[in-house]
Amino acid sequence: MTGVDSVKWKLVIASNILDIRDGTHDSPKYHSEGVPLVTSKNLKGGDIDFSSCNFISEQDHKKISKHSKVDAGDILYAMIGTIGNPVLVGAYDFDFSIKNVALFKQADNSKICSKFLLHFLQTDIVKWQFKKKTRGGTQKFVSLKNIRNLQIPLPPLAEQQRIAEILDKADALREQRKQSIALLDKLLQSVFLDMFGDPVTNPMGWEVAKLDTQVITNPKLDKTKLSNNLNKITSFVPMSSVSDIQQCVTEYEMKPLKEVIKGFTTFEKSDIILAKITPCFENKKLAFLSNMPTPIGFGSTEFHVFRVTNKEIIKPIFLKYILKQDYFFKVGKFKMRGAVGQRRVPIDFFKNFSLILPPLEIQNQFAHIVEKIEAQKALQQAQLKQLDNLFGCLQQKAFSGEL
Structure with a gap:
């Protein structure tokens, strides 16, 4: 439609x-x-x-x-x-x-x-x-x-009301599925806090280090190595493809290198991207690029990029759950700079954060739990996508007078 x-x-x-x-x-x-x-x-x-x-x-x-x-x-x-x-x-x-x-x-x-x-x-x-x-x-x-x-x-009011009632019932089914996914997200957050405690106050007394000693922020890509193959297809992530609800990339666009090699943010598979501009930052647009289809990718210039330097010390999935804590978004919005509508949180705000470093064995246990729950989420999201498609068909019929 x-x-x-x-x-x-x-x-x-x-x-x-x-x-x-x-x-x-x-x-x-x-x-x-x-x-x-x-x-x-x-x-x-x-x-x-x-x-x-x-x-x-x-x-x-x-x-x-x-x-x-x-x-x-x-x-x-x-x-x-x-x-x-x-x-x-x-x-x-x-x-x-x-x-x-x-x-x-x-x-x-x-x-x-x-x-x-x-x-x-x-x-x-x-x-x-x-x-x-x-x-x-x-x-x-x-x-x-x-x-x-x-x-x-x-259409006549009676017809409007009939259409609204049908779409309300269909939308309620989608909402139930969204709530199921949200409950799984809350479960993961609860598991994280049970295993590691609040990463800001560190009640469990884990070893700590400045984030920028363990994580490269906004890493640069040597583009000279790519210049001989500009027709090669690579992953592209616009801001609209990062879900603030699911905190993942909902769809990777595939583009030739020559279209994106200049003027965009670069990242690699297993990096974490986080929106830096208002209101996307406050909306918690964050994603772990574990399933990116190509080794390198490009995206909006309004992303900060985080890359773990040593995966024997910190797991990328653990870092994602550190960065998705409310602390960063509540405090980060007061650190923003720039004019109204173009305010951005500076990367230094993250660099100076004291990062907890629990033993890798415990991080691996958490990663295993995440994998299981994410598999359940994937099933729920597939069902939600089907419901979204059905709802879209209903909308099309409703407003073209065929319902």
């Missing part, structure tokens, strides 16, 4: 049936407590992640709310970075403000079902309409004007 040509119902301009606004364009002062400020990076998996929100004053919140007050039943839509991720706002017992987020509010004479609109905003039809209108380099964004001009199919 691509453009609006596949839709059989009457198409309407979004602003003709909805009240569409955006959040503040200002950068209010942050405080240690106060009112949460929800931005594009806080919209995840159909929900709002308040745990990573900054806080603003009540005064700034009231000022923002004059233009963009959020109510239960509204829909939020990320306008910058990872565009989309629509969220239907539930009933909260606290207020919050928004920034870099579009706000869909029902008009007085409502002609569209909120759940129908939510599902529509997740489709390729919407992505196709915004594709040529999206601007920006590293940080993509879509304007409020373009969102207001979005074309929406408008």
Whole structure:
């Protein structure tokens, strides 16, 4: 499913049936407590992640709310970075403000079902309409004007509700599978802490060393050795291929060396990559490249790369679980440098970290447990992919009037 040509119902301009606004364009002062400020990076998996929100004053919140007050039943839509991720706002017992987020509010004479609109905003039809209108380099964004001009199919309300109910049931099956995968991730994190303790406070008293004595950060590649075979196919990892939920590369792109040898980050199989730019860093985009199909690869310039120097001292999978601890993401965001929207965590923040070094035998035991649980995750992820494909087919039929 691509453009609006596949839709059989009457198409309407979004602003003709909805009240569409955006959040503040200002950068209010942050405080240690106060009112949460929800931005594009806080919209995840159909929900709002308040745990990573900054806080603003009540005064700034009231000022923002004059233009963009959020109510239960509204829909939020990320306008910058990872565009989309629509969220239907539930009933909260606290207020919050928004920034870099579009706000869909029902008009007085409502002609569209909120759940129908939510599902529509997740489709390729919407992505196709915004594709040529999206601007920006590293940080993509879509304007409020373009969102207001979005074309929406408008079947009768009863038909909208029927479609929404069918898609809700199908989506619930996907959500159950995602929760199963998340539980396996929590199990691994629990096993890690049971075996090694908190790597920051080191309650078990393991030997420690500075990270940069055991790990090469952002290693360089001698590209002169590759110049004689520029047509050779190699792995390529765009930022979008790193899952912030599964913390792995979901799909490697295969490209000839001549297309990627200049202007990209380089890495090797079994390296670990971590996003350094906001909001990808805060979203915990991290991956262990154990299954990369080629010995070397290339990817986004917004990755930091970590390579273990001696695998008889530290296992790469152990290092991955060190780097995925909340400490790095909570403290790292305060170490970021650069302008708003282009802030990056410097590599020195990681280099100076005191790395625990448990005996290799215990690390191997942990690696064996990881291997078993990852095999279970792989089965769950394969089933989730099937459900995603089925859901995509349902969406296509639903919004082309064939359901």
